[in-house]
Amino acid sequence: MLTTHSNHPFHMVDYSPWPLTGAIGTMILVSGLAKWLHLFNFNLLIIGLSITLLTMIQWWRDVIREGTYQGLHTKFVSISLRWGMILFITSEILFFMSFFWAFFSSSLAPTIEIGMLWPPMGIQPFNPLQIPLLNTAILLASGITVTWAHHSLMESNHTQALQSLFFTVLLGMYFTMLQMYEYWEANFTIADAIYGTTFFVATGFHGLHVIIGTIFLTVCLIRHMINQFSTNHHFGFEAAAWYWHFVDVVWLFLYISIYWWGS
Secondary structure, three states, rough: OOOOOOOOOOOOOOOOOOOHHHHHHHHHHHHHHHHHHOOOOOOOHHHHHHHHHHHHHHHHHHHHHHHHOOOOOHHHHHHHHHHHHHHHHHHHHHHHHHHHHHHHHHHOOOOOOOOOOOOOOOOOOOOOOOOOHHHHHHHHHHHHHHHHHHHHHHHOOHHHHHHHEEEEEHHHHHHHHHHHHHHHHHHOOOOOOOHHHHHHHHHHHHHHHHHHHHHHHHHHHHHHOOOOOOOEEEEEEEHHHHHHHHHHHHHHHHHHHHHOOOO
């Protein structure tokens, strides 16, 4: 049985059921998604989503306990965690590059199937100076507030870190609400040629990342409220801030290419 006392700075993790339950939940989630798309029955999808979410909550709870209360996240472990987050964000960059590749491949050389026009005939794109521009301002402002929170945390200013982190979460929720309204008012769907597909897949996955980032920052806000962060031990918040800046940068590329240039 592993203990917290060792003669090395590395963290040898204990036995955990969460990789197994996570794999089972993911398998059920994908199967439920296929069942929903083909049979319009989402019962299995809800079961898989519930198992996956519960696994995530329990797993992250254990990681927080290891780093905050058991002191297992030493300097060497923190460096490994940082590299892990960097590699994860790199994989996310490549993930979004595939969407931009599909968009520019279709827009720079429109085929005869879509009338050799971009946007295709019959599609009225969004005005980039309306909701998309407002969402750009919101995300840029949230990038400022999360940076403000980081500097406040480094300076042991608990109140300002709490306030700025709260504003960041609020701005993230506001962005999601506006994007939902934008989708609701859209006069084209994901099935409307390659334009609708690339638009909704790219912006939809970005919106999903905004939701994930908002949840990430909300957890950091709660942890900060109960004094789990210090000036030299707050990688959980740093990871959330890095992720949020990545979301900001991706949105700038989406706004310039899809909303502005693509319209």
